[in-house]
Amino acid sequence: MSNETKDLSPEQTAYLRGVRRDKIKVILSQILLLALLLGLWELAATLGWINPFITSQPSGVARTIVNLYRSGDLFRHVGITVLETVIGFVLGTILGTLAAIILWWSEALARVLDPYLVVLNSLPKVALGPIIIVWIGSGPSAIVFMALLVSVVVTIIGVHAGFTQVDPERIKLLTTFGATKHQILQKAVLPGSIPTIISALKINVGLSWVGVIVGEFLVSKAGLGYLAVYGGQVFRLNLVMTSVIILCIAAALMYLAVVLLERLFIRWQQ
């Protein structure tokens, strides 16, 4: 398992080299696949195999990005969407965790609210869009609310499940020390549930994006969702593809941020 001596045997060196080579192979293949897809897309559009008016093409997307950048609109749209998502995501996580704490605290309440949570969880939150617009108006706050709504129920259910899975023996141990309910929460339940909360965060990243983009489809005047809808309406597929591609990148970066946060938080697990 571990290396007994500092100088590795030739077999171990060969093994390590093999592992590294495999890793490089996978990464190279991933990059190659992307280049291939983009190249094929571009080629097909240029040679007229597909109609770039309907399918757009990579060079068109690049041009659109440059134009958006020059007009100063790029960062405005990206900024608004990212901000809405981050706020929705953070609020959804905090409020969801707080609600889960309340449910853990009162088992009676958890039992009473259980069917409501089940219904709310299975309800497509998008259907509440019109109600949100009527109640909150058609602005960024409605979009943030949509993002919050999409992520909060899943957070409550997931985190509460994590809380209830804490080993009863552990709670018993604290009880024999005379711990109060608050101490049990603070010393065992919350720190022990950090992995659960982080996996809720990972799910919420994706869900918040869904909420924000749907919200922007419905009401907004700016943002990546707005760009996509607007582009579709005026039949500028380059604009639609551009916003989709930027979305891909932004969502991936945000997911990466959560993974970094995870590494920071659960050092003791490594």
Next chain:
Amino acid sequence: MGARPLVQVKDIVMKYHSLEGETTALRNISLDVFQGQFISIVGPSGCGKSTLLNIIAGLVKPTQGTVFVNDRPVQGVSSQVGYMPQTDQLFEWRSIWKNVLLGLEVQNKLSAETRESVRVLLNKYGLWDFRNSFPRQLSGGMRQRAALIRTLAIDPEILLLDEAFSALDYQTRLAVSDEVKEIITQEGKTAILVTHDISEAISMADQVVVLTKRPGTIKSIHKIVLTCKEHTPIKNREAPEFRDYFNRIWKELDIHVQ
């Protein structure tokens, strides 16, 4: 042995209620435990031996009867009683130092003085160098020792061990029971061990209490007298009387495989 028992279990009856009906888990249990004694409780599974421990710990209120510790009736948990769970239950995210201080922390008793006494315990039992390690970095035996020190840190008079070694593999288990017994003897603590392992019960205790199957009552109490030079749980197993005790208790338990 002093005249007054440290722990006095008096006419305990415990009933459980479920939708299927009422179950009597324990019936008329009376037991005296004196200062410095090590008592093992064995019984067939489901005989309520862990329930008895929970009652002594003040975690569960019996249906009838009272437990006295130092002549005072047990009402809820108290720091006179230290509880050792089935698994070590060290918190993965806390260092060993933070883990062993858990009880004192919960009881708001952290002070220079209590920290010093925990430091002495860690030093004495070879864990001081590992105080900054996390539980996963320690072997099963060391983890169990850390768990014991966590319980000793609140300075209880009685230790309750609930199948405390059952999660360990056999070899570690033998070594750990040796260590734990030694530490408990050195610290002058009284202990009650619940186990389903007859050998473990005999090798560790001065007295073995045999419970009947449900509803659990006390079938017999064996005073363990072994003629061997060293009285450690491992050496005790080599004593000539060991097998007799084992066979007698085995027969009393009357276990049939259905």
